[in-house]
Every structure is written in C-alpha cells, then in structure tokens.
Amino acid sequence: MTKDTHKSKISGATESKDSVGFKRPDGRKIDEMREISAKVGVIPNADGSAMFQSGKTIAIAAVYGPKTMHPQHKQDNSTGLLRCTYNMISFSVTDRIRPRPSKRSQEISKISEWALSPVLMLEKYPNKVVDVEISILQADAGTRCAGINAAAMALAHAGIPMKDMVSSVSVGKLDKQIVVDLSKEEEDFEEGEGATDIPVSCTHSGDITHLQLDGKISAEELKEAISLGKKACGDIYEIQKQALKDTYKDLQGEKK
Amino acid sequence: MTRKIVIPGEIIGKGDFLPGEGTQKKGDEVVAMRFGLAEESGKLIKVIPISGVYEPRRGNVVIGEVTNMISNGWFIKIGPDDVGFLPLTEVPRFVNKDNLDEVMSLGDMAVADISIINRRGIDLSIRSRGLGKIEDGMIVEVNPYKVPRIIGREGSMIKLIKDETGCNITVGQNGLIWIKGNSVDDELLAKKAILEITRKSMIDGLTEKIENWFKANGKSKTKKVDEKK
DSSP, X not given: OHHHHHHHHHHHHHHHTOGGGOOOTTOOOTTOOOOEXXXXXXXXXXXXXXXXXXXXXXXXXXEEEEEEOSSGGGOOXXXXXXXXXXXXXXXSSSSOOOSSOOHHHHHHHHHHHHHHGGGBOXXXXXXXXXXXXXEEEEOSSOHHHHHXXXXXXXXXXXXXXXXXXXXXEEEEEETTEEEESOOHHHHXXXXXXXXXXXXXXXXXXXXXXXXXXXXXXXXXXHHHHHHHHHHHHHHHHHHHHHHHHHTTXXXXXXXX | OOEEEEOTTOEEEESSOEXXXXXXXXXXXXXXXXXXXXXXXXXXXXXXXXXXXXXXXXXXXXXXXXXXXXXXXXXXXXXXXXXXXXXXXXXXXXXXXXXXXXXXXXXXXXXXXXXEEETTEEEEEOOSTTOEEOOSSEEEEOOGGGHHHHHOGGGHHHHHHHHXXXXXXXXXXTSEEEEXXXXXXHXXXXXXXXXXXXXXXXXXXXXXXXXXXXXXXXXXXXXXXXXXX
16 A cells, blocks of 8 residues: 555656655655764774764774785885775674675775775875775665765874865665665665666765766766765765864863 | 864865965865864964874884894884884993893883884884883873873973972873883872873863862872871
8 A cells, every 4th residue: 555655656756757746765855865973983992983874874984004014915115005895794784694705895895995095195105004994784775875984084083194085975766766865765666767876976076986876877867866966975074074073072082 | 373173175274375284285275184183373284183093203202012032133013013123233232142131022111212214114222311121110002193292382291290290201202101100109190190181182271271180189289188187
C-alpha cells in the first residue's frame, strides 16, 4: 500500500516535471542533505582525527604522520605520499561483512587518496608518508563521501600543509529527478529509470577533485547534478570549518 | 595583536599584506595553508601551528631514549619516527671504546642537541653544558607544539615554574620535559603546572593565570600555612 502511494507521487512528479512536487522517501527537499554533525579530535592517540556523520552514516578518520615510508622501495625522494585505507567495520551494515580488504574497499581507498592528494602539499616531506585510516562505523549510503569529509578534517587537524579543504557529497538521479545526498533507501530506488549515484568532491574554491558516476545520466543532467553537488559541498565546508574551530573554542581542549 | 583559529584554505588577509610562514598569496588575498592560529604583526601574517608531529631542526635541544648502541656511538629515539645518532666523538671527554656503558647504555634517557640534519639522518651532540645522560628526575610528555607555551615569552613561563617549585627543568623541543627537583613533591607540582599549561595553552595572558594557579595550588600556599602554625 505504502509503495503504491509512493509510486503515485513519483509518477506525478515526472508528469508535471515540477521539482517541488517530487517527494523523497524521507520527506526531504531535493537539495536538502541529511542531518550532519562533525567532530574533531575523536582519537587521542592519532596525530589528527575527525568524525563525520551524515544521517545514519558515520565515518571516523585518523591521520598518522608524516612518518618514514616503509617498505623502503615505495619511498619517493621528491615528495611525501598519501596512503588511505578505507574500511567498513563488520557491524556497519545489517548483514555482517567479512572483516578483510575487499575489492570495493581497495577501490574506495584509492579514490579517497585521489580525492585528497590535490590539496595536500607534501613536497616538504620527501621519503615520508601520511597514513589516513578511514573507518565506517555505520553505513547508510554515501560512505565514501563521509570518509573523505572526515579525512579532510583529520588531515587539517594533524597539521598537514593544505591548499584548501575538501568536501564531498553524493548527488543522485531518482528516475528523472536530481536530488542531493542519497540515502540507502534512495540508492536502491528501482522505478522508472532507476537510481544514479554521483559522488562529487570539491574544494572550497570550487575545483572538483573527484567525480564518480554509477548509472545513466545525460550530459545536461550531469551538469545540473554537479552544480547541485557544489552547492551542497559549500554547506558541508561550513560544518567542517566550524568543527575544526570548535576544537579549541572552549580552550579547555585536552592535548592535541 | 589578535589571534584567531584558521583552517586550510581560509582567507586571512586581503590587500596589502605579506604572506608569512604557513600562508600563501593568491592574487590579492593571503590564504592559510595549515590549521593553526593566524597572527598579524604589521603587514605580515603568519599561521602558528597548534597540532602535528615534531619536525627536527638543527640546534634543537631534544630528550630521548637510547634504543641502540654500536661500536662508535648511540642511537637515541627523539620522536615517534625519528632516531638520532650520537657519535662517540661528540662526547666531551675521553671514553674507552670497549666500555661505552660508562657514558650511557640501552634504555637510558639523554638530553642532546641536534648538530646535523641531512639525508642520511640526524646527528646529535652532547658537547654543550647541561646535555648528557639523565640520572634521575621525572619526564613529562606534551605535544611538541605546546613547547613554546611552556617556555613562554623570553622564558617567562619556565622561569615562573622554576621559581615556584625550585625544580630544574629542561624542555626538549620534541615535547619531552625533564624535571629534577629536591623532592618528589616539588617535581609533581611542576608536572601539574606543565599539564595545566597544556590544558589552557590557548588563553591570552597565560603567565598571569599560572601565577594565580600557583597561588591556589602551589608551594607558597602550603608555606604560609606552616608559618601560621
């Protein structure tokens, strides 16, 4: 029954092509993100750390280094390197996942590295490496974006020289409607043209550092999706900025 | 002089400003390059780092543990990832090569200064006064970026702690602090004061605050109580 009503609403929206008439499963507006919270300094033993929560998705990131790269043959004597490890904790989803690197987590590790490295200035640290450990405590779509957001804050907290901050959000297309920050329910949307997931990462100045696309979308719609994503990234940036500034706001902050 | 917390990429000055340490000029604007405190002094803007790992520099006095010994020197761990080498030739007295234990052995803590940094590593020296093996006392670890706060402007803060507790304090730039006092109570008081500073390191006029803290918790208070008796 509920599915039927849901469907009717969707089809109504597609007929009129009116974005206001479109209703998302959780009642958000098309450019409304889930509730976001961020905190810096959640892991005292790390050189820098941060937590980023978007709806039910929770990611924590810990930064260690710059430290000497081991194994030695991976050292680069012209610049320091960034090494990300993305990991979904076995209890992060309803079906327990086997706690070991999968093809998917390896790919996202690499993606996070590429999304973050353009803003880092590691030339000062030859033969060194900065380790970023991203753990997903709870997954509800958009985990790579949450991971990148947390990692960017953690890197800043660790005092790594950076040109800018990186914010990340996933934009999606549900049937024909472009929406921002998909939840798991929306990601599994199967009506009409189905769901398209487009994670976007960009700096505060508006440069895109990472863009992925899973599904079908026209060039026109992609442009629209990216501009919507950039706008959302601006909002996330403000939250990241506030979280970093709050670290020492009450001045009673513990060590680090 | 106002200080405010800035994050990487934040615009901290527009127009006629000079970019200092931790900043970069982009067109007309000065942009912060790292997380820290932005400080304006005249036309110059710089960012003072408040977090991160220790970066060894030439001339720094550091404290570390002897982790390895070879026939011509000692390896001293001065940071989570940095090991310095103290060659036998940098010891200011005659040492029998068969008996390096005379100077220091594995597990000992030592104060040294960094004489050379190059590609091959870090070389240490104990030629200056006050350097060498630590015989007794207490070692406190703090974040390396809190060290300037503990020393204070022209050493005002460290002098205050020394005067109040009567302890001899050596601050390593790598965040390790050696406290040597007449009694364990003095050392503990100095340790408490240092931890208090790290907790309140972002407050302006910290030296005064710590003076008040000593009035409330310090030795002078207990002394006064004794006098009344």
